[in-house]
Amino acid sequence: MVKSEIKRNVSNDRASTILVSNPNLSPQSTRREVMKAIDPAAQGIKIRAMRTKGKEGVVLATASQEDNVKIQSNVQLRNAGFTVQESMGDNPRLRVHGVQAELAPEEFARAAFAQNFQGKWTESMFRASFKPLFKTGKRDLDTVIWVVETSPEMRRAVLNQGRLYIKWDSCWVADFVRVSRCFKCQAFDHVAKFCRGVEICKHCAAEGHKEEACPAKNEPPKCSNCRRAKEDDGHAVTSENCPAYNWAVRKRLRRTNYGKEAEQQGTQQPPTPCPRNCDSAGNAKRDREEASPQGPSEKRVISDLDRPEPPVTPRRRSEGTEIAWKELCRHCFKYGHTTSQCLSLVAACEHCGLEGHKVETCPNRGSSTRCVQCIRLKLKKDATKHSVLTQEICPAYIMHIKLVNK
Known part of the structure; x- marks a missing residue:
């Protein structure tokens, strides 16, 4: 789903997006002034969407380049000091x-430049x-995860290099x-x-109370975002398979400029969004910082055109071929991807089986493997006394193989 969305993002004419800014006004004030200065009906402008972009201003997504020209030639905006x-x-x-x-931000950036x-x-x-x-990352660890904003060209250069020496x-x-998702x-x-x-x-997705005071805790969870969209709400709002969440991810990817040369050059495409951490059962917990539609479509989370594709069931594959879902990540120790493809922010220990540290810094070296x-599957203690790498006797690995071969 993500790769096809990025290909669409690469090939789209991104010039049909206009940024209106004024350094003396907040984005909310800029939005109000823009709505006063522009009359789409009178000027024949087709507006697909309008949103604020951080502290920069307001972004207008139009239907064509002609609509862009009409907005750029608006005299009232120019006279009011808008760019x-x-x-x-x-x-x-x-x-x-x-x-x-x-490492401080300045020291981190200086090392990234000098060494790479x-x-x-x-x-x-x-x-x-x-x-x-x-x-971000665990607070009690010696290392952290830095999140950096890059240009499309810098992103390609870094991903082609594979790693940074810091x-x-x-x-x-x-x-x-x-x-992101709002806690309220x-x-x-x-x-x-x-x-x-x-x-x-x-x-329970009901209004008027928090989860701590929910009277329906013994009932299955419900998703409020899918309920707004009149979709199947029989899952938790934090589910990675939530249709509303998948829609929000696609929306975020379409709003990101990965560059028009990405597809032709064959560089890495953005992966599935990363969970912030995982619980003891291995279920991903999603971070919550980003998107609720604005304006008249506020309660509409998914449109007919934006429905997510159904999940693809893994097929049986002949032995001797490269089977991606058999690969074990040496960072989070989950199947289906390699260490270089891992999206988890939480490491797992190869020795003691606990999360939050690596085997090199394991505090339980004296205990059995x-x-x-x-x-994660909450098996009995005796059933866990083996290395995660001994797949031939690992109950979790055997269950995984049976599941993907169904």
Whole structure:
């Protein structure tokens, strides 16, 4: 789903997006002034969507280049001090894993340039294309994950290189694709601090109470976002298979500028959005920072054209062929991907089977080896006393193979 969406994003004419900004006004004030200055009906302008873009201003998505010209030639906007220019979309973001926690943003950026791009890029070009935003990950670890905003060209250069050398560490990189969810109204694309909606229960999807006071805790969870869209709501709002969440992910990918040359050059495509962490059963917990539709379509989460594709069932494959779902990641120790493709922010230990640290820093070296996969399945303790790498006797591996071969 994600790769096909990026191909569509690469081939689309992104010049049909206009950024209207005014440094003296907030994005909300800019939005109001733009709606006063432009009359789409009188000027014959087809507006597909309007949204604020951080502190930069308001983004208008139009139906054609002709509509862009009409907006750019609007005299009232120019006289009011607004800057009107074509927007190429949001810049992509990358995750840099394994950076020393004590490094400051300036020191991190300086090391990234000096050890990886000196002689290839000028420092001014690098600083404009590589901007550290924030760091995430477990607080009690010596290393963190830096999230950086890059230009499409810098993203391709970093992903082609595969990793960044930062001080004494070789740090692997991956795309950062994440959609936020409000803790208050459960909708996407904003956080509770700025939410104007009503309180909605995370568990039962009813209004007026929080999950802690939910009277239906013993009943199956319901998804409030899918209920708004009149879709099947028989799942938790945090489910990775939630149709509303998949719609929000596609929306985020369409708003990101990965560059028109990405498809032709064959560079890595943005992967499935990464979960922030995983619970003890191995279920992904999604981060919550991004998207609820604005304007008249506020309650509409999914359109008929935006329905997610049905999940693809793995097929039986003949022995001797490369079977992706048999591969075991040496970072999170889950099947179906390699370490370089891993999206998990939480490492797992090969020795003790616990999450939050690697085998090199395992505090339980004196104890017997336990399988992290079997621990996630909550098997009896005796059934977990083996290495996760001994697949021939691992109950979790045997169950996994039976599942994918159904």
